[in-house]
Amino acid sequence: xxxxxxxxxxxxxxxxxxxxxxxxxxxxxxxxxxxxxxxxxxxxxxxxxxxxxxxxxxxxxxxxxxxxxxxxxxxxxxxxxxxxxxxxxxxxxxxxxxxxxxxxxxxxxxxxxxxxxxxxxxxxxxxxxxxxxxxxxxxxxxxxxxxxxxxxxxxxx
Ligand code: MG
Numbered sequence: 001x002x003x004x005x006x007x008x009x010x011x012x013x014x015x016x017x018x019x020x021x022x023x024x025x026x027x028x029x030x031x032x033x034x035x036x037x038x039x040x041x042x043x044x045x046x047x048x049x050x051x052x053x054x055x056x057x058x059x060x061x062x063x064x065x066x067x068x069x070x071x072x073x074x075x076x077x078x079x080x081x082x083x084x085x086x087x088x089x090x091x092x093x094x095x096x097x098x099x100x101x102x103x104x105x106x107x108x109x110x111x112x113x114x115x116x117x118x119x120x121x122x123x124x125x126x127x128x129x130x131x132x133x134x135x136x137x138x139x140x141x142x143x144x145x146x147x148x149x150x151x152x153x154x155x156x157x
Contacts, residue, residue, distance in 0.1 A: 002156040003094065006053025008045035011139075011147035022100065022107065022146075023114025023129055024076040024121070029105045033146060036065040036073075042098050042129065043075035045150035046118060047082045049096060053154040054086040079121040091154040093125030098150035100131040102140045107131045 014020075018032030023042045033039030047059045056062075062085070063070045063078050070078070083093070096118070100107060107114070111129055118127040134141040 004053040004055070004091065004154045006049045006051065006152050006154070008048030008050075008052060008059075008098075008150040008152075009148070010041045010044040010048070010059075011145055012039040012041050012044075013145040014143065020105070021075070023098075023110070024074070024117030025110045025113045027105050027110065037063070037070055037075050037078060038072065040075035041146050041148035042100055042114065042150070043079045043118065043121070045098055045148040046096055046122070046127075046152065047075075047079050049098075049150040049152035050079075050086050050093065050122070050154065051082055053152050054089050054091045056082075056085060056089060076117060076121045079118070083122050086154065087123065087157065090157050092157045093122050094153040094155050095126040095128070096122065096150060096152040097128045098130070098148055100129070101134060101147040101149070102131070102145075103133050103136065103143055 012033040014031040020027040020029040020032040
């Protein structure tokens, strides 16, 4: 059996006047994630996890932040495109797990919808979405931003 694991990490600042999108789902929240795209840290961490597992570089090399095509892009579309390239390289997703780090918002009401959206972008593979806090420590604890970690397991198609 040929399998590969990859890891992804991301963080973005929370700003007023920006819609919050996490795992491809729009949250009702007073701030959103600033970024070149929609700032979806869960999708970005997953992009890097699947690219890393396939040995295909990172999100910055695939979707450069100075490329106007990705300004305001849906990160689910970026994840879809990254996974298309992973597929093309001969790999399919076994499963992925991602963790959002921050005190707010609560993800439970949107967890299943986020899992569905992320799974759909990853060819229907199993995606788990969880969240944790840092006991008010650091930038996530102070509510200045959100971070995410993800791991993905791929197998030879
Ligand atoms: Mg990012």
